[in-house]
Amino acid sequence: MATDQAHVPAAGELTESGERRRDFIYIATGAFAAVGAATVAWPLINQMNPSADVLALASIDVDLAAIKPGQAIKISWRGMPVFARNLTQAEQDAANKVPVSSLRDPQTLAERTKEGHTNWLITMGVCTHLGCVPLGAGEGETKGDFGGYFCPCHGSQYDTAARIRSGPAPTNLVVPEYAFKSPTSVTIG
């Protein structure tokens, strides 16, 4: 029958393993369509990532000159609070006395500060548990049992090096990227 003959591939159209030339065209078309779709999809997805102006605000300069030993300030960086704290000698000693191996997230005070500036403890003011702002930076706020920071949400306690000592938080308060521009000013970010 004529219809049957239409389905019979002409000689030479089949490869040795029995594929048709048309199979290759189908796969090639599908592959090109997939690549094209992915190319178009990426800008649609990527537009949700931080925009240029958000990234432009990603670094700030902070003047530390007014902070006396024992005092701290809250700075807003990337919409999140940063704690800059001028540690007293007693607070630094207290932090250095703790055996590092006993900590949940073992780090020394020296590792969490810049060389030559170990009195300046600069950390994120964001609890590593679920993102609340711990107390202890403001005047008159409780510093918790370890003299550092205390998170009121779920009771995490941080010591004078802002290391996690008790409560549910998994890690120490994060030290952001920063560099000293002069002995009393830093660039965060």
Place this chain on the structure above:
Amino acid sequence: MSFPWAKHYEPTTDVGKWIDSRLPLPRLIYDSVGAGYPVPKNLNYFYNFGVLAGVALVVQIITGIILAMHYAPNTGLAFNSVEHIMRDVNSGWMLRYMHAVGASFFFIVVYLHIFRGLYYGSYKPPREVLWLLGMVIYLLMMATGFMGYVLVWGQMSFWGAAVITNLFSAIPIVGDAIHTWLLGGFSPDNPTLNRFFSLHYLLPFVIFGVVILHVWALHIPGSNNPTGVGIKGPQDTVPFHPYYTAKDFFGLGVYFTLFAIVVFYLPNSLGEPDNYIPANPLSTPAHIVPEWYYWPFYAILRAFTVNFLWVPAKLWGVLAMFSAILLLFFLPWLDKSPVRSNTYRPLSKLFFWILVVDCLILGLCGAKPAAEPWLRISQFAAAYYFAHFLIILPIISRIERPLPLPKSISEAVLTNAGHSVEAARAAVAAVPQPAA
């Protein structure tokens, strides 16, 4: 599809015939919610909640579109624009309260709808797809409700957004990138608020679309019923209109009465006072708590307090919370008992009620601060929740000996009625008849 004895749509007027041969919309309505749709005749009031959920969705869409005419999705303006709606916009206070209370009522109705389905086995064959679509609607509702709550940009809005988006950062390796991508920054800010507004406007229409699929999937096998026994013949059904249109309108009247009482007399009873404080990224409220409809899942999230099996507690909590919802998608294949209704499943019925209590306990724990004894209680309650679906239900469906099922809906209805008639006759007979 419909049952062969369903009434057929016959347009009587010339206009009716003209439209029927071009766009048969009246026919569609007749066949889906009119006299052309036969429904089991024994549905009780728990079967009103599907229609009520649909109405609640429409109320949310209408009030939401109006609120969007007055709301400004910008961190500098959002909170004040909500207060502007409350104080300055004509009837704005009523529209906003209707929308806020309406969200709670939507969830109340949907929870009752879901538990009705659980009790009468409405997720079992041939209604699995119907159940799955319902779960998709529920997931979309949760996302929509969360984003809507953020729009107010009060303290709870902000910190709710911070905590919930933080959940995604628990995912290993790509977590932080996803977190930043969701927020459009490094913490909830204007890009976050803007996109949440866009999605909060979009998702209800997506829900509406899935509702249409849900109703379509319902109309293929038809409604389940309190006996769980399938429809055998015309004697088991009545036409949707006028029988269930009347019953649904009555239910709707009751619903709107309760809704009005809360909107006008208790509008803030289901909300958090802290959300009337403008968002402050530098100060966290002492006690962050989500809206009540998320409490059980919030309790499961916080139930994990220690790392185990090399997985951090935070990731466990996130996985458990999402699994608690995803688990429900597998329900039709976890409960293999061929008997649908718990009316005839004594063991399953007992554990159904234990599950209800367990969910209420989880809800209570989710509302309380993350401290003892609530943490310990939520750990047990969360463990039980998973055990119910993964262990208890599959075992029950194997070992349980169900009560004898009625042969048909009709028989069940008539024997029940028969019992009461006999009881009445006996009572009458017991009374000494006055001598004639």
